[in-house]
Amino acid sequence: MSHIPTIGLVDDEPGMLKALRRVLTAEGFHVRAFASAAEFLRGEDRAQVDCLVLDVSMPGLTGLELQEHLTREDARLPVVFLTGQGDIPMSVRAIKAGAVNFLTKPVNDTDLLAAVHAALAEARRLQDEHRALAGLRQRLATLTPREREVLRHVITGKLNKQIAADLGTSEQTIKIHRMRLTAKLGLTSVAELVRAMERLGVEPAE
Amino acid sequence: MSHIPTIGLVDDEPGMLKALRRVLTAEGFHVRAFASAAEFLRGEDRAQVDCLVLDVSMPGLTGLELQEHLTREDARLPVVFLTGQGDIPMSVRAIKAGAVNFLTKPVNDTDLLAAVHAALAEARRLQDEHRALAGLRQRLATLTPREREVLRHVITGKLNKQIAADLGTSEQTIKIHRMRLTAKLGLTSVAELVRAMERLGVEPAE
DNA sequence: GTCCGCATTGAACCAAGGTTCAATGCTCCG
DNA sequence: CGGAGCATTGAACCTTGGTTCAATGCGGAC
Numbered sequence: 472m473s474h475i476p477t478i479g480l481v482d483d484e485p486g487m488l489k490a491l492r493r494v495l496t497a498e499g500f501h502v503r504a505f506a507s508a509a510e511f512l513r514g515e516d517r518a519q520v521d522c523l524v525l526d527v528s529m530p531g532l533t534g535l536e537l538q539e540h541l542t543r544e545d546a547r548l549p550v551v552f553l554t555g556q557g558d559i560p561m562s563v564r565a566i567k568a569g570a571v572n573f574l575t576k577p578v579n580d581t582d583l584l585a586a587v588h589a590a591l592a593e594a595r596r597l598q599d600e601h602r603a604l605a606g607l608r609q610r611l612a613t614l615t616p617r618e619r620e621v622l623r624h625v626i627t628g629k630l631n632k633q634i635a636a637d638l639g640t641s642e643q644t645i646k647i648h649r650m651r652l653t654a655k656l657g658l659t660s661v662a663e664l665v666r667a668m669e670r671l672g673v674e675p676a677e
Numbered sequence: 678m679s680h681i682p683t684i685g686l687v688d689d690e691p692g693m694l695k696a697l698r699r700v701l702t703a704e705g706f707h708v709r710a711f712a713s714a715a716e717f718l719r720g721e722d723r724a725q726v727d728c729l730v731l732d733v734s735m736p737g738l739t740g741l742e743l744q745e746h747l748t749r750e751d752a753r754l755p756v757v758f759l760t761g762q763g764d765i766p767m768s769v770r771a772i773k774a775g776a777v778n779f780l781t782k783p784v785n786d787t788d789l790l791a792a793v794h795a796a797l798a799e800a801r802r803l804q805d806e807h808r809a810l811a812g813l814r815q816r817l818a819t820l821t822p823r824e825r826e827v828l829r830h831v832i833t834g835k836l837n838k839q840i841a842a843d844l845g846t847s848e849q850t851i852k853i854h855r856m857r858l859t860a861k862l863g864l865t866s867v868a869e870l871v872r873a874m875e876r877l878g879v880e881p882a883e
Numbered sequence: 884g885t886c887c888g889c890a891t892t893g894a895a896c897c898a899a900g901g902t903t904c905a906a907t908g909c910t911c912c913g
Numbered sequence: 914c915g916g917a918g919c920a921t922t923g924a925a926c927c928t929t930g931g932t933t934c935a936a937t938g939c940g941g942a943c
Contacts, residue, residue: 557765558765559763559764559765559768559779559781562765562768562769562772563768563772563778563779566768566769566772566773567772572769573765573769575765615918615919615920616919617919617920617921618919625868626868627868628865628866628867628868628869629866630898630899630900631899631900632898632899640920640921640922641921641922641923642899643921643922643923643924644920644921644922646900646901646902647920647921647922648920648921649900649901650901650902653901659834659901660834660835660867661834661866661867661868661871662831662832662833662834662867662868662870662871662881663834664868665867665868665871665872666871666875669872669875675868821888821889821890822889823889823890823891824889836928836929836930837929837930838929846890846891846892847891847892847893848929849891849892849893849894850890850891850892852930852931852932853890853891853892853932854890854891855930855931856930856931856932859931865931
């Protein structure tokens with residue numbers, strides 16, 4: 472999302488794609504259209520898309536199935552559903568799975584744009600969060616396996632002595648690993664380490 | 678939820694209450710019925726209710742409004758909606774607000790019971806979480822103001838020396854406060870303190 | 884007024900963390 | 914083979930944390 476956001480459209484009806492594109496480009500967005508979930512998944516344009524507007528019922532993968540695929544990935548794309556024959560159970564499932572909204576055709580332009588703006592706001596939020604952690608995640612990746620293991624013990628609050636016993640090595644070795652990992656991560660205190668690892672999803676040992 | 682869970686029903690149609698009560702008591706649940714949101718809110722039976730089955734459209738407060746009231750309280754009750762004239766936007770709003778499910782009348786017994794069981798599972802989860810933190814919260818309440826302040830500095834990763842400077846006192850004083858607060862909380866390591874305070878919502882200093 | 888809880892301080896001691904110097908053994912890669 | 918990166922260890926030293934003993938001053942409760 473450099474400056475102008477790009478909306479991904481996935482719908483098997485060409486007329487619908489055309490109508491949606493018209494509304495969204497009029498609002499100043501870039502648009503990438505796809506005729507099926509499969510086409511989106513293999514598309515290279517995909518990386519530039521900031522949020523998705525999905526038809527639920529399509530031949531091949533349905534919108535809900537595509538959403539499920541996407542939640543497995545790290546760069547979670549916010550999804551707005553748009554459907555002709557939606558029902559309540561379907562909308563419940565979609566929202567529980569994290570969809571930003573679930574709209575029905577024919578859709579009012581105002582509602583569509585409101586949903587897309589909400590999805591973009593969510594996309595920005597996710598990206599900010601991701602960027603904030605990117606540097607730290609990168610530094611974490613430079614740790615050796617042993618350093619990572621020591622880190623996991625440190626953030627459980629164990630003493631060097633205990634860590635050494637758990638890993639079957641000497642306290643001095645632990646001190647060295649610990650010194651190196653704090654230097655690599657740029658975090659000296661245990662408190663900072665615990666907070667950072669919690670945000671990165673690094674689990675404590677035991 | 679001592680042993681037999683109690684389901685709260687809120688619906689303005691007496692016939693519906695009766696039918697729901699029959700299905701739920703047959704499943705072995707206790708049932709408390711209320712004819713309106715207001716009746717539930719002032720009811721004393723309320724404390725014993727483990728989850729709610731709410732009609733959406735009722736005179737006075739609607740189910741959605743009642744749900745909103747409940748989310749402000751600390752003991753969040755899981756809610757299952759049940760409605761005659763529900764639509765998709767309404768279901769989207771309800772699920773976004775945290776409802777367990779959104780069902781339509783006439784409801785199939787199987788679906789209703791599945792939703793109620795899911796709501797009760799959620800209730801147990803919430804209660805377990807609450808209980809796990811209750812003891813700690815109680816111990817936290819026994820800290821003196823100064824000890825709490827020192828705690829907030831400790832969980833930011835500051836050294837005793839720095840804390841002493843920040844609070845305008847001596848390092849020895851900080852050591853004493855620190856010793857007392859770790860004893861009161863039963864948490865010795867900084868890592869444990871950070872984790873616990875994060876779960877309790879205690880913010881670090883600065 | 885007196886007692887109690889709270890905050891404070893100093894001295895002293897031991898345990899643990901952090902750092903530096905010096906060194907060994909291993910494996911993988913070019 | 915030689916070198917790079919990794920894991921390891923010992924020794925020594927300093928800083929910080931944790932604990933104990935002893936003591937003072939303040940404010941509110943009884």
